[in-house]
Amino acid sequence: MSTAENIQSNETQVICQRNDLIANSGICALIDGQQVAVFYLPEEEPPVYAIGNWDPLGKANVLSRGIVGDIQGQLVVASPLYKQHFDLITGQCVEQDEIKVPAYNVELIGEQVILANRNS
Amino acid sequence: MSLINVVVIGNGMVGHHYVDQLAGSGVAAKITVIGAEPRPAYDRVHLSEFFAGRKPEELALTTREHYKKLGVNAHFGDAVVAIDRDAKVVTTEGGRTFRYDKLVMATGSYPFVPPIPGANLSNCLVYRTIDDLGMIQAKSKNAKIGVVVGGGLLGLEAANALQNLGLQTHVVEFAPGLMGVQLDGGGSTMLRRKIEALGVQVHTSKATQTIEETHGKGNTRLVMNFADGETLATDVIVFSAGIRPSDQLAKDCGLEVGPRGGINIDYHCRTSDSDIFAIGECALYGGMIFGLVAPGYRMAEVAVSQLSGEHNSFKGADMSTKLKLLGVDVGSIGDSHGKTDGAISYTFSDEREEVYKRLIVSADGKTALGAVLVGDCSDYDTLLQYYLNGIELPANPEAMILPASEGGAPLLGAAALPATATICSCHNVSKGDIISAIDGGGCSLADVKSCTAASTGCGGCAALLKNVVDDEMAARGMEVNTAICEHFNFTRQELFHIAKVESIKSFEDLIKHHGTGRGCEICKPAVGSILASLWNDYILEEKHVGLQDTNDTFLANMQKNGTYSIVPRIPGGEITPDKLIVLGEVGKKYNLYTKITGGQRIDLFGARVEQLPDIWKELIDAGFETGHAYGKALRTVKSCVGSTWCRYGVQDSVSMAIYVEDRYKGLRSPHKLKSAVSGCTRECAEAQSKDFGVIATEHGWNLYLCGNGGMKPRHADLFATDLDDETLIKYIDRFLMFYVRTADRLQRTSVWLDNLEGGLDYLKEVIIDDKLGICTELEAQMNSIVGTYQCEWKTTIEDPEKLKRFRQFVNSDAADKRVVFVQERGQPRPATEEETDQLLAKSA
Ligand code: SRM
Numbered sequence A: 001m002s003t004a005e006n007i008q009s010n011e012t013q014v015i016c017q018r019n020d021l022i023a024n025s026g027i028c029a030l031i032d033g034q035q036v037a038v039f040y041l042p043e044e045e046p047p048v049y050a051i052g053n054w055d056p057l058g059k060a061n062v063l064s065r066g067i068v069g070d071i072q073g074q075l076v077v078a079s080p081l082y083k084q085h086f087d088l089i090t091g092q093c094v095e096q097d098e099i100k101v102p103a104y105n106v107e108l109i110g111e112q113v114i115l116a117n118r119n120s
Numbered sequence B: 001m002s003l004i005n006v007v008v009i010g011n012g013m014v015g016h017h018y019v020d021q022l023a024g025s026g027v028a029a030k031i032t033v034i035g036a037e038p039r040p041a042y043d044r045v046h047l048s049e050f051f052a053g054r055k056p057e058e059l060a061l062t063t064r065e066h067y068k069k070l071g072v073n074a075h076f077g078d079a080v081v082a083i084d085r086d087a088k089v090v091t092t093e094g095g096r097t098f099r100y101d102k103l104v105m106a107t108g109s110y111p112f113v114p115p116i117p118g119a120n121l122s123n124c125l126v127y128r129t130i131d132d133l134g135m136i137q138a139k140s141k142n143a144k145i146g147v148v149v150g151g152g153l154l155g156l157e158a159a160n161a162l163q164n165l166g167l168q169t170h171v172v173e174f175a176p177g178l179m180g181v182q183l184d185g186g187g188s189t190m191l192r193r194k195i196e197a198l199g200v201q202v203h204t205s206k207a208t209q210t211i212e213e214t215h216g217k218g219n220t221r222l223v224m225n226f227a228d229g230e231t232l233a234t235d236v237i238v239f240s241a242g243i244r245p246s247d248q249l250a251k252d253c254g255l256e257v258g259p260r261g262g263i264n265i266d267y268h269c270r271t272s273d274s275d276i277f278a279i280g281e282c283a284l285y286g287g288m289i290f291g292l293v294a295p296g297y298r299m300a301e302v303a304v305s306q307l308s309g310e311h312n313s314f315k316g317a318d319m320s321t322k323l324k325l326l327g328v329d330v331g332s333i334g335d336s337h338g339k340t341d342g343a344i345s346y347t348f349s350d351e352r353e354e355v356y357k358r359l360i361v362s363a364d365g366k367t368a369l370g371a372v373l374v375g376d377c378s379d380y381d382t383l384l385q386y387y388l389n390g391i392e393l394p395a396n397p398e399a400m401i402l403p404a405s406e407g408g409a410p411l412l413g414a415a416a417l418p419a420t421a422t423i424c425s426c427h428n429v430s431k432g433d434i435i436s437a438i439d440g441g442g443c444s445l446a447d448v449k450s451c452t453a454a455s456t457g458c459g460g461c462a463a464l465l466k467n468v469v470d471d472e473m474a475a476r477g478m479e480v481n482t483a484i485c486e487h488f489n490f491t492r493q494e495l496f497h498i499a500k501v502e503s504i505k506s507f508e509d510l511i512k513h514h515g516t517g518r519g520c521e522i523c524k525p526a527v528g529s530i531l532a533s534l535w536n537d538y539i540l541e542e543k544h545v546g547l548q549d550t551n552d553t554f555l556a557n558m559q560k561n562g563t564y565s566i567v568p569r570i571p572g573g574e575i576t577p578d579k580l581i582v583l584g585e586v587g588k589k590y591n592l593y594t595k596i597t598g599g600q601r602i603d604l605f606g607a608r609v610e611q612l613p614d615i616w617k618e619l620i621d622a623g624f625e626t627g628h629a630y631g632k633a634l635r636t637v638k639s640c641v642g643s644t645w646c647r648y649g650v651q652d653s654v655s656m657a658i659y660v661e662d663r664y665k666g667l668r669s670p671h672k673l674k675s676a677v678s679g680c681t682r683e684c685a686e687a688q689s690k691d692f693g694v695i696a697t698e699h700g701w702n703l704y705l706c707g708n709g710g711m712k713p714r715h716a717d718l719f720a721t722d723l724d725d726e727t728l729i730k731y732i733d734r735f736l737m738f739y740v741r742t743a744d745r746l747q748r749t750s751v752w753l754d755n756l757e758g759g760l761d762y763l764k765e766v767i768i769d770d771k772l773g774i775c776t777e778l779e780a781q782m783n784s785i786v787g788t789y790q791c792e793w794k795t796t797i798e799d800p801e802k803l804k805r806f807r808q809f810v811n812s813d814a815a816d817k818r819v820v821f822v823q824e825r826g827q828p829r830p831a832t833e834e835e836t837d838q839l840l841a842k843s844a
């Protein structure tokens, strides 16, 4: 799939402001041509998470529009199309071992949402 | 067969239980019951729910009609004032006389008001009957401060009520600690800490000497003067300083009473006159008054058995209790003060979490004698079973009360309990009884409840009962768990009741107090729907947004390529040419695929998320509203053209369909709702395949309920015939609200009815005969929802904050490049994956 390449730049960059986020839900940002789903969970530590927006099973850019929650404590988003779960920290699909979406390092610093280097 | 005359004095909980048991026992008796209160028996144990909005009729344990059906001669609002034991006649205040062969005294008890000067002032109240609570509510309307005299179990319940009524609440207790009867010093101190943290001020070791009235400008207040010289000003005082048995009648006719009151009874519940029984809180057995309902019920059954020839005995009762006071869990089992000779106790106290536990064991460490639990009652059921059944304790009994992380004992599995173990003490149901109920065909918790009555009293045994039932069903390979998901151990119906009773308005509150974890895509939308059914807030309120499925969040249905469809409401399928033109123009402008749906309306497909607000603005300006095609809500009400045009039509089905659709639009429900109205029996609108369908007759309307098309079609059942407009709507209101309240998550009305115990007949009783006495409430709730309707799309496009959400990217105006269309039959359709790759490669 051609849409899940690495984000090229290694520098940190500002994605958006805190008030662009939606508490307990997701938004999508376009970064170096990649769609990144950013989730804001104000009660959690850390409060922001980012994974790719492309749903490899539903084959559409929709993960930012899923419902977030947990499975036995593991933070996940459920795809709005066919409801498979993706781990917010690793991008791993819970239902299918061989499916994984990219995960990104994001941080909330002051009012800014910052994207750091890609997770390994 | 000659009937014996049985007269029962008092129609409280125990008096009622006696009547009910006797009527069902087969004893040839003519039963008369005389109650001083103006209404038939009600659930005093749950009295406080009156303040949470439970109506007197919902607290009722019986009705006049029910008594009539049983052949019981019942008189309410009249008290017995004299018993003539020689003539065997009782006389009432109202001058009626009744002859008896056997007399049963179930006069209960009354609140003790200490003889303090001023205690009879008009704002000094008590807490025992529905009328008392009505009075407290009335007097609290303009009050700011409330004082409860008495820090026992009932006093704290009263304090909770005052606090919920918005009063600044104080508890004044004569003794040095709260709930001295049930708790030890440590437990009592912890309880006080927790209660004070909730804003209730506690004053212990305080003796009230006088109460005076002061008159300010336009208001009258009370001042309490204490023995230590301090004073406390208040508006309302509720006395809850203990109860006293109502034994005056017994004394007057020379029956034996105890030195501190209470009618003496033997183990057959007979008083000193062998033709007179006493049961419940007026009775004294073994020097003890049993101030709980379970022992009272037991006495009632024992007294009935004397007439049926079974001659069972009353053997005293366990007074262990578990309850939530002001939101604090408190439990007390057996010898909570450790007074038994040689008793050893283990204490666990965690001041950070505010938990206190004490376990009292026998000298040899083998059996549990008692326990005190404050702040965490999760061990109560287990400890109670060890205590009641004398189960041998583990070698390290302290593990029973230690937190699990500290090596606490695993919970005593239901499987480990002996068949004789009492599971529900209110109704004396043992584990063996539950097993027989399951063997007898019961296959759900509800079945077991209705067949054994377990857990229908105080409800304290609910968790344990569920464990036993689950365990037994699992052992038989039956499906068990009814929990909605891993985050809530409740069904949707239970969550609905919790949210309603506790006025919970957000998911956060609900999961914090009644669930675990953060929720998921199952419970969040379900709770979102419950909250919407209850409070009808705008669903994109900040606190609700994260709960909604993407369809609800974006107020549109997501399609396979991530775009959305748009379905404006077209009530009854009727649409003007001008509006049709608007739909056509919008479809053309935004390049949308246009289709007539199976529900008599028009769907526009292929809108990108960022286009939705613009499209909806144009539609709303043209007078359209959202069609809720995305919601678990009312969808369409189809119509046929009806009497206006059709030569066979007998009623105006289009007008009715439009009325129905406008009335219920926006109603959130466990699953989608569909309806249709046909103008005659030819049924061109297919009303019999709908959740509620209406078919015109010469005289009015026939109502059909619980039909379904879809995966498993079901014909709707004929529910009522020849209704006038008003009755039709009334029944639909009740039906829908009853469904909304009681159905499971994603359960269509068809499946709901198939699972409803009692089926269609029961549904008729509830909706037509108002068997549950809830119809007024159902109608009121529907009216409030109808009255607070808003078109969610209108609200959304008017709010710039909400519109922020409708962007593909938070940081760019670009469009999603993988949303690509190709043309087919003159309209766009989503490109396949290969088509998309090809097109993207070409344009790159
Ligand atoms: C658009 C439409 C098909 C059409 O082009 O005609 C349609 C489209 C969908 N239906 Fe339907 N149903 C449509 C009429 C029907 C009908 C016919 C009717 O209402 O008279 C039925 C059978 C009647 C019934 O519901 O009893 C119907 C039975 C279902 C079912 C099965 C329900 C069941 O109880 O078995 C589903 C699945 C579900 O809801 O779980 C479903 C689900 C869906 C979903 C929501 C599937 C999905 O998740 O994407 C489709 C949404 C499309 C969209 O984006 O709008 N649709 N669907 C019809 C919209 C009607 C409207 O104006 O609102």
Ligand SMILES: Cc1cc2nc3c(=O)[nH]c(=O)nc-3n(C[C@H](O)[C@H](O)[C@H](O)COP(=O)(O)OP(=O)(O)OC[C@H]3O[C@@H](n4cnc5c(N)ncnc54)[C@H](O)[C@@H]3O)c2cc1C
Pocket: B009, B010, B011, B012, B013, B014, B015, B016, B034, B035, B036, B037, B044, B045, B046, B047, B048, B078, B079, B080, B081, B106, B107, B108, B109, B127, B128, B129, B154, B157, B246, B249, B279, B280, B281, B282, B290, B291, B292, B293, B294, B296, B323, B458
């Ligand atoms: C707020 C509150 C909470 C409670 N919570 C619990 C709990 O959680 N668990 C528990 O087990 N118990 C609880 N109880 C106690 C429980 O309600 C009583 O144990 C039970 O109601 C006793 O039933 P009874 O029929 O003996 O007396 P009552 O219910 O008091 O009924 C006696 C009836 O007799 C009538 N009567 C009296 N004299 C006459 C007369 N001369 N002629 C005609 N009628 C007369 C009275 O008006 C009254 O209606 C609670 C009580 C209250 C007030």
Ligand code: SF4
Pocket: none
């Ligand atoms: S029948 Fe199936 S494919 Fe057709 S609209 Fe309904 S759900 Fe979609």
Ligand code: FES
Pocket: B423, B424, B425, B426, B427, B454, B455, B456, B457, B458, B459, B460, B461, B462
């Ligand atoms: S113990 Fe009270 S209902 Fe079962």
